[in-house]
Amino acid sequence: MTDFQPDFGPTAEDYTRHRAGFPPELINRLKLYGIGLPGQAVLDLGTGTGSLARLLALGGATVTGIDPAAPLLEKAKELDRAAGVQIQYHVGMAESTGLPDQAFDVVSAGQCWHWFDAPRATAEVRRLLRPRGQLVIAHFDWLPLPGNVVSATEELITAFNPAWTMGGGTGLYPRWLTDLACAGFTGIETFSFDLDVPYTPAAWIGRIRASAGVGASLSPEMVAEFSQRLGKVLRDSYFGEVLRIPHRTWAVRAVKAD
Template identity: 75%
Template sequence: MTKQFDPDFGLTAQDYSRHRAGFPPELVERLVTAGLELPGKDVLDIGTGTGSLARLFARAGATVTGLDPAAALLEQAKELDRAAGVEVDYRVATAEDTGLPEASFDVVSAGQCWHWFDAPKAAAEVSRLLRPGGHVVIAHFDWLPLPGNLVEATESLITAYNPRWTMGGGTGLYPRWLTDLATAGFTGIETFSFDLAVPYTPQDWVGRIRASAGVGASLPPEDIARFTEDLHRVLREQFPGEVLAVPHRTWAVTATAPRH
């Protein structure tokens, strides 16, 4: 029987904190254009990880609570917040059972994490937590595998080491999340996306991949070490250079809380 794929991002907290590119500031600009103001709002960021989205919203003037089941990631988030000069209230809990009071937030966000949730339960909890007229934001910031590019080569290597990882070949678009929200009664569902290239040094790209679900969060240490060596070799031989321009896509869906 194939072992269930159940990554633990707490195992890779340091790489996650150091190497994973955060959401671009342009995301806030696009949200404002979409009619979602953040200054002075109470925001809950579920599945916050190391606080990438939470920090972005705190910088935009929101009062932010970040929530994640991995305490090790939240410790990294606090260090990054101190360096950034922002404050976020972090709590250990799951998106499906936050333990927070109902109708206590203007915005609930989920960055790079909705696929890990039990969607019906998470959507119901988000609905419970939002005030009347409140909004949910589900956002992703994904690398893009294109024919012959370094992302495609990297994903091939991940799959070779971890056949249980089936998250490669993505487009950075998530139409299923729209269905999740509509089924839960959310209205005014809208999406937007934009592409950009993120500069990585080879060392940082290797660290970024070690921090992924298919490597550092699920492989044994000896396999992670061998994978690291092999990915360095792939970069040297196929994609030489001091800076790698890695294509990414930012995608987001916003929706209004259902009436109760």
């Protein structure tokens, strides 16, 4: 768990409008592992606005979501209604959910494992899973490549917020495999795939405002100044009506040992 602890509650509007959710292809691949099947009981940790939870529900699973940020859960409910799914939400922490023992076939964590206390979270997941239940940790990350708009954006985030040290990522998380192995999970497997996500310049600015290093940790005045500066960077160097932002989807699945 990192010492940098942003509050995503203030980002709820931008988070809902501008953060690209997990691609549907993720669920297609998870189903090959028997994850997200109709009728399965799934708990989605750190659910945010329900991006991963909603995909699992659309696939037929019975999904519960938990997150510490109540404003995000309210937005998740709005998105669920638009998608025609029903998900039960609780305000709470991944390390201590307050939910019953062995109540779930699958526990998922999308774009959030790095915020957790891993030993406590894995212990809680083991308590919540039924025998041979599965855990999936998934990420959907932008990719900073030399000279691309993501790299320039990350440089600007760091200039405004030196406490943010999450730039330069590859979208791969080998440390999570160690977390799972140390907690006694078996059958650990990973997969990944890349795709471009189209953003208008305004939408990209909104997406970045909804990130940990900007809207979730800077003052409103600094967020406004950051947005203006990023707009200038885009106009000067990355002009065009659509920005194609490279992303990587990565996931690990593991099985609760008997």
